[in-house]
Amino acid sequence: MSQSQPETQKNQQPVRRRRTVRTARPQVDLGVLEGLAGFYLRQAQDASFRAFARLSGQHGLKPGRFAALMIIRRNPGISQVALARAIARDKSTVTPLVQEFLEQDLVIRNQSKVDRRSFTLTLTPAGEAVLGELERHATTHDRKIDAIIGKQKTEFIRLLRKIGDHLR
């Protein structure tokens, strides 16, 4: 949230950012929340997301973009609608995202030759480079998670996937 761009920056911020919230441990009684997986799911995701944003934000990269770029790289020529499905968002959400990528020269867009309604998305070399950066951050970040959850990672991911797949 509120990062700045790497080359193509707009509103560069001094990076200050850093705990405003989460200063103290909540000494409050959580009640029923204690037993709800959903509650901790939220907390964990929130913490993970912020930590990753901190890491990648230093390089001007918005965390939400990561998955999209990754998917484009692994699926060159993918359409916007397909991308939207892959990240589980509406297609109207993808439009500004793609425009941002185009402005930053991270992605090339061509009109499909088989279906003139749709466009194909592919990474540019710059896009590859940025994604490489991001990937390193993601790896670093995930190593922290690894350190926290240890050898149960596989099982942990399996459960997360199951939740993501079944809860719709």
Added chain:
Amino acid sequence: MSQSQPETQKNQQPVRRRRTVRTARPQVDLGVLEGLAGFYLRQAQDASFRAFARLSGQHGLKPGRFAALMIIRRNPGISQVALARAIARDKSTVTPLVQEFLEQDLVIRNQSKVDRRSFTLTLTPAGEAVLGELERHATTHDRKIDAIIGKQKTEFIRLLRKIGDHLR
């Protein structure tokens, strides 16, 4: 997201809502994302959150409010700053939230007698009732998660807590 209020509604919506996204399974290659716990953490939380929103939204309750109300109930007289800490948000985020509660008569706010800067928050009977509703939804919702993760729930929550606590 975008629910309507129960009694105090403003912009009542026909509840239509219901899959627009997540229609098809992504047939795309996820690449490195496959191995990242953070990625699935996001997906799982997203799915869980939406499912809960669907459930509670039918009764005009925003999912984000649940934890706040719960904490107020279990900690009557809690201050806004303390509440902010408990839900890991900035105090400025809590102000409109509390105002909403006051408008809906879910919470009573009194000036603290020991510290005239701060306010004490307590649930009204209506607040208790609404929270009771929410709790039933949360339980139903969590039962679904239970069904998905089975007997590993305890361990699963333990890992989520650990991530939430350590990744800051």
Added chain:
DNA sequence: TATTGTTATACTCTATAACTATA
């Protein structure tokens, strides 16, 4: 008729900074 993508619009959630009133 259905789908791709865009646009207009709106709403939620969140934070920072500046402020006040207390402490």
Added chain:
DNA sequence: TATAGTTATAGAGTATAACAATA
């Protein structure tokens, strides 16, 4: 000086609906 709470403001993220072009 520091803290509790408010306000003004801003930005990310997302969605719905209506639309044009194409299938």
